[in-house]
Amino acid sequence: MTMQLGRRDFFTRFSKRAARATGHPVAFLIAVGVILAWAITGPIFHFSDTWQLVINTGTTVITFLMVFLIQNTQNRDTQAIQLKLDELIRSHEGAHSALCDLEELSESELDRFHKLYLKIAEEAREHLRSGRADTDVPLLPTGE
Numbered sequence: 001m002t003m004q005l006g007r008r009d010f011f012t013r014f015s016k017r018a019a020r021a022t023g024h025p026v027a028f029l030i031a032v033g034v035i036l037a038w039a040i041t042g043p044i045f046h047f048s049d050t051w052q053l054v055i056n057t058g059t060t061v062i063t064f065l066m067v068f069l070i071q072n073t074q075n076r077d078t079q080a081i082q083l084k085l086d087e088l089i090r091s092h093e094g095a096h097s098a099l100c101d102l103e104e105l106s107e108s109e110l111d112r113f114h115k116l117y118l119k120i121a122e123e124a125r126e127h128l129r130s131g132r133a134d135t136d137v138p139l140l141p142t143g144e
Helices: 002-022 025-041 049-091 107-129
Strands: none
Touching (some): 025 049
């Protein structure tokens, strides 16, 4: 367990650093520089197949690896945001705790909640149109 946790921690640290570094303006300028250098060397190498293969292979490999790093970073960020939102729901008096961890529900369960909140929003707009407040906390129906 300790060994695997250490590996995951290493990958987490590595992916954070890589995402931060590759998202920096300097990384973009380096990428532009590489492409310019490649384009400038085109006439030197007579625009050969090897010359084209170098940039195609390089960009494909980098893109392939970056997909995994970006996905790891997005997964971690999304989970952190979801946990923060769950904590806000949990700690706010009157909030519906059933909304915690919604991302784990099935599509049909999410659709049911979505329809419910569309109805709540429409009722709130109707209250506004008739000059009433829309700040109440309606109860969620049970057993739907």
